[in-house]
Amino acid sequence: MRHIISVIVENKFGVLARVSGLFSSRGYNIDSLTVGETNDPEVSRMTIVVKGDDSILDQVMKQLNKLVDVIEVVDLPREQSVRRELCLIKVNCNSGTRTEILEIANVFRAKTIHIGHTSLIIQITGTEEKINGFINLMEPFKILEVARTGVAAMQRESKEQ
Amino acid sequence: MKLTGSDIFIECLRKEKVEVLFGYPGGVVIPIFDKLYDAKDIRFVLTRHEQGAAHAADGYARATGKTGVCLATSGPGATNLVTGIATAYMDSIPMVAFTGQVPMSLIGTDAFQEADITGITRPITKHNFLISDTSKMVDIISEAFYIASTGRPGPVLVDLPKDVSTGMIDFEWPEKPSIPKGYKVVKYADPSVIKNAADAIKASKKPYIYTGGGIIISGAGKELVTFAERINAPVTTTLMGLGGFPGSHPLWVGMPGMHGTYTANMAFTDCDLVIAIGARFDDRVTGKIEGFAPNAKIIHIDTDPAAIAKNVKVDIAVVGDAKAILEQLLEVVKKRDRNGWNDYIDEMKTSHPVTYDKKSGTIKPQYVVEQIYEATKGDAIITTEVGQNQMWASLFYTYDKPRRFISSGGLGTMGYGFPAAIGAQMGKPDAIVFDIAGDGSIQMNIQEMATAVEQKLPVNIAILNNKFLGMVRQWQELFYGKRYSSTNIELQPDFVKLAEAYGAHGIRVDKPENVRSAIEEAISIKGPVILDFIVDREENVWPMVAPGAALSEVMEGLF
C-alpha cells in the first residue's frame, strides 16, 4: 500500500537523518520526501511518500513518534487530504515541435518558464497523477531533464477546530 | 557570572547529582578534565579503555537505578564507547555519554581525531545532541538527563566541540529545566483499556504472567507480587527481568526461552492468556513465532508503544508505566482461585527441575554458581559475561530482589560483565559483587583490572574456565557435527598470575571440594580477586530450545 505520511518535527540539527534513517534501516524505500519550515520557523513539516507492507509501516510510524524531535505523525487518508507536487521539465524542441508542446502545456495549465532555441523548461503543479500524465505526453519530444519536488500534502479539515 | 563551557559542564553534572563519572581523557577534553581536577565532589573513575567506561556507567545504572555517566575524547575515544552505548540501548539503560569533538569550525574537514559520533550513534541512542554553542549547554544537558531516565530509558550521547567547552559566556541558570517539545511519556492507561484487560483476566482459566526488565525499571516488584497472588497466575521473568519477581516465590516458574526452564516454556504453549508486562517478546524468548503461545490471548503492557505488537500479534495493548498500570489493574481485578492449571504447573516444576550431573567428581560450572549463591546467601550483585556462563548464572542462582542480576541481554556483549561489576560496586560499595565469567569473555576487558585495583574495589571474578568459547562450541557440538572451528582457546594466560601482575589476588580451583572455601576466601579479601575455576570442558547448558524450534520442543539434559 502507498502511504503519505506527514511528520511535524522540531527544526533541529540531524532531524532529517533521524527520520529517513528509520525508513532505511528497515529496508523501506522512500518514494519522495519533502521538508520545509511551517509558519513557526522552529517547526518543519516533512511529507513522506512510501509504499510497502502495512505492518512494517505501522512499526515505522510508532518509531517515528518515539523520536524526540518529532512532534506529530499522521498517515494522511487519501480522500481527506490534498496533495500537490511541482515539477520542472526540460524538453527538447525545434521550430516544428515548439507550438505543439506549448499547446499541451496549456491544456495542463503548465507554465513555460524558459524558451531556448533547442529546449523549453516547463513548470507544472498538481497531483502526482497529473504530473505523470504530462511527463508521458512529453516523452515523444525527448525529455532532457526532470526535477520533481516530491509531494506536499495536508488534511482538508483539521481535527481540533 | 562569566563562565567557560567546561565550568558550566561541571555545574550541570552537580545539578543532575552525578556522583561518579567513568571515562578517559584526550586532546579535545583536556579543558573539561582540567575542571574535573578541582571538582572533588564528583568522583572520576579512570578506566583503561573507553568501552570499560561505558559498561561501568551502565553497570552503575543497573545496580542503582540512577543514570550512569561516561566521558571520552573525540574520534577513537568516542568510537570506543560505541559497543557500550549499543549494549545500554538494547537493554533500556539510562546513561548519558559525553564525547569531546573537534572545534565547530573544523567539523566535516576530517580533522585530527574527528569522528561523526552523532551520526555513528544515531541508531543506538535514544537521542543524541551536538552542542553547537556554549549558551545551549545547560538546556541540552538537562534534556539529555531527562530523556535518558524517563519513559523507556536509554543512552543519550552529547557531543561537545572543543570551542564550546572553552567558550566563555555570561551564565545564569534558566528558571525551568528545558523539556523537549515532542517528547511524551504516558503513565496511566485509559480505564476502558484496563477494563478490557481485567475482563480477559477474568475469563481466563490458564493465565500466565510474563515479565521483563520493565518491572525493574519502573520499580513495580511489590505490585507484581500482589497482582500475581491475586490472580494466582504462574510468573516467568526474562533474563532482563530476573529478580523483578522473587525467584523463591511458589508462583515463579523460571526464565523462558532458548535456555529457559521446561515449565516456563511449556506454560507458554499451554496457557490461554499471556499477560506481558515490560517485556518485548524477543526472539530468544519466543522461539519459532508460529509455535509461540498458540492457544493464548495476549495482553501487552509496555511504556513504549513501539514495543507493542512488534514481534507478536497482541489482543489488548496497554501503554503505560508498569507500576502505574498494575496499580490500575489491582483496583479492578478480582481474586482468582487456584485451579487445575496451577496443579499442572506445580507438577511440571517438580518433575522437570533445572539440574545437572552432580556425581561427576569434576568441577561443574553449575555447582560453582550454586556455591556462590549459598556463600552470598543469595544477596550478591551478580554480573555476567556472555555465553554459557551467563546462562548458568541465570539458571543456578536464585534472584529474590531486583538489581541483583546484571547482564547484557539484548546485545549479548562479551566483555560486559567485569566493567559492569566495577560500576555496580561503585554504586553499591557495601554489596558483594561477582562477575560470573567465561575465559573467553573475561579477556575482552581484562585491562579494567587496573581500574578495580586503583579504585580498591572488592569485585570478584569467577571464571568458569572451560578453555573454550563454550556457547559457540555447544552449538558446534549440537548442530555442526562437533567441528570446533575457532572455539578452542586453550592458549590462555595464567589468570592467577595475570591477577597478580595487576596487583590483585588470584586463586585457582581445580577440585570440587575447594570451590566453597575459595569463594569465601575471595569474599574476605578487600581488593579485586580472580577465581579461576577449572571446570568440565564440554559441559552444556540445558534446557535448550534449538534455534528455529518452537518452545514446546524444549530439550533437557540427560542425567
Ligand SMILES: Cc1ncc(C[n+]2csc(CCOP(=O)(O)OP(=O)(O)O)c2C)c(N)n1
Ligand atoms: C563481543 C562478542 N563477540 C562475539 C560474541 C559471540 N559469542 C557468544 S557466546 C561466545 C563464547 C563465549 O565464550 P566464553 O566467554 O569463554 O564463555 P562460555 O560460553 O565458555 O561460558 C561468543 C564468541 C559475543 N556474544 N560478543
